[in-house]
Amino acid sequence: MTTQQIPAGYRQDAQGRLVHESMVKPIDQERDRLVGDLVKNAIYLNGLMANFKATAFGDVRAFIEMSFEEYGARVGGKKGNVTLLSFDGRYKLQIAVQDSISFDERLQAARSLIDECLAEWTEGARPEVVTLVNDAFRTDTKGEIRTARVLALRRLEIADERWQRAMKAIGEACQVTSSKEYLRIYERIGDSDQYRPISLDIAVIAMPEATAQQVGGLH
Template identity: 45%
Template sequence: MSNQDTPAGYMRDAKGRLVPEHLVKPLDSLMDQAVRALIGHAEALSAQIARFRGHSFDDIASFLSIAADQYGAKIGGAKGNITLTSYDGTLKVQVAVADRLTFGPELQVAKALIDECIVDWSKGARDEICALVEHAFRPDKEGQVSPDAVLALRRVEIGDDRWQRAMEAITDSIRIVGSKSYIRFYRRANAQAPWQAITVDLASA
């Protein structure tokens, strides 16, 4: 039940039981108030950011449509990546489209081949490779492996035929299951100054 279902003069505990307010410890009551106030602000800000993101993409789409009509050409790079800058070169908006990857059953073949290599290789100089492999195939709490960590293995040059076949299996295992668009904002003092990101997410603020 939500807090709106709680009768006046009571608080609902984590088990759903009604507790008279005078029996709730003052510190617990104060913490409850603080948490509810913060969550209220966070939800409002989250909704505002979501609206801003939607408006931003709409504005960019409108500009691209006007540009295409005027010049008969498409602006933007591969997969919809695009950079827009102000006339004075001090403001920049970037749209980046990143693929979401998953792996097919070929990844298990790659893991088996790599395990064979590790068993045969002597320890010492190749310890860092073992650590890299262990990190690459370690699942997260959702049981998924990190695409970045797995794909990093392909940058390791090893002549062993099994390693080479494992890298081919990793390549064959890649499945693109969708994409996500990101929009980032930058400003700088003048056209020669380095770009500074304008933070719009709480984690990076």
């Protein structure tokens, strides 16, 4: 696609039409300026945050390697969670690794074995197990199995040989499809042992009180 050349004195509207500036209302021009300025600043801030994220992860990895070298060890294998504290304990930095897990066809084999067990237990005194199983295999709004609830079944102590085979099938059906690393930064609350996050998410960053009051007055 080629970018349309806009003649001097004209603006292009959302439908791609050329409109002479004299035909654009002042309020529309001011709205366009406001949105453009804020978006420009947002893009700049986004770039700063992207650079900070890359620098933070790189610096932490470099520090971990330096720490390993002090003991003559080498960093290898899958990266795990790590927590770093400032010397005075006021600040805490965490790198958290979260795996995305899915199940292959062996999950259906596990469900079949579990159903065999439930068919015999339904008339017994284990209604809570039936509820847990049905809830675990119920899909979410996206039609996906809730991984944590399926894996939670493995914590049930049931000696039935079919159940044990089902739990083994669940374990072998687990496949790590991807991993994501998250950077979290915290500040100690006073002299307590509690920490509050220093958020990098614009949606949860608190505005200065005066600004918040001004925005609230627009409602």
